Amino acid sequence: MSPRKKEPKIVAELGRPETPEETAARKAENSRLYKSRKTINNLVYSMLVTLALVLVIYFLVPRPDGDPQWNIDYVAQSEVAAQTLNRDLLVPAMPEDWRANAAELRNANNGKVTSWYIGFITPNDQFIAFNEAFEADATWVSQTLNEYPPTGEMTIDGQVWTVYDNREMSDPGNVEYAMVTTSGDATIVLFGTADPVEFEQLATSITADLRSAQ
Known part of the structure; x- marks a missing residue:
C-alpha cells in the first residue's frame, strides 16, 4: 500500500x-x-x-564662561577705528557693568555716511546703540530711527539733545527710546530699549568731549 x-x-x-x-x-x-x-x-x-x-x-568640548560676544573691548577697537579714519572718535567712559557686544565702523547710504558704532548692554541687560556718524544728513538719522518723529528735547551739561520716546507704541522694535545731538560734522545717535536714565548716563559720559569739539 x-x-x-x-x-x-x-x-x-x-x-x-x-x-x-x-x-x-x-x-x-x-x-x-x-x-x-x-x-x-x-x-x-x-x-x-x-x-x-x-x-x-x-x-x-570646553566652552568659555559667560557670554564672550558681550565682552568686546570697545576702547581698543576705537583706537583701530580712529587710525582707519585718521580722526578722533568719541569713546564713552562707562562703568565695568556696561558691556559691549559690538564695536566697529559702519557704512550707510552707499558708503556716503561712515559711523563709529558701539552696541552696549546695560547693567539691566537692556540695549543701547551708540552711533557717531560723520557728515550725516537728516535722511540718515530718520532711517536709523525707523523714521520715528522726535518727541522733545533735553539739555545735559549745556548740550542739547533731541529725544525720541516711542515707548507708548505697540511695537517700536529696538527704537523704544532715542537721543540725537550734533557736534561739528558729527551726528551722535543713541537708540535702544534701555531706561531713559541709562541713556542720560551714556550721553553724560561724552558731553565734555562733545563741547570741546565744537
Whole structure:
C-alpha cells in the first residue's frame, strides 16, 4: 500500500487550503514586513548612535564662561577705528557693568555716511546703540530711527539733545527710546530699549568731549 498523501493545511481565514500563488504572495509579504522592521530598527539605532556622539561632543568640548560676544573691548577697537579714519572718535567712559557686544565702523547710504558704532548692554541687560556718524544728513538719522518723529528735547551739561520716546507704541522694535545731538560734522545717535536714565548716563559720559569739539 502506497503512503497516504498529506492533506494541505486549511487556512482559517480562507476556509480552504492556500493555492500556490497565495502561498508565494504570503511569503513575499512576510519577507517585506521583516525587511521593513529591520530597516526601522537600523534607523532607530543610527539615531541613537548619532545622539550619543552629539552628547559626547557637547560635554567634552570646553566652552568659555559667560557670554564672550558681550565682552568686546570697545576702547581698543576705537583706537583701530580712529587710525582707519585718521580722526578722533568719541569713546564713552562707562562703568565695568556696561558691556559691549559690538564695536566697529559702519557704512550707510552707499558708503556716503561712515559711523563709529558701539552696541552696549546695560547693567539691566537692556540695549543701547551708540552711533557717531560723520557728515550725516537728516535722511540718515530718520532711517536709523525707523523714521520715528522726535518727541522733545533735553539739555545735559549745556548740550542739547533731541529725544525720541516711542515707548507708548505697540511695537517700536529696538527704537523704544532715542537721543540725537550734533557736534561739528558729527551726528551722535543713541537708540535702544534701555531706561531713559541709562541713556542720560551714556550721553553724560561724552558731553565734555562733545563741547570741546565744537
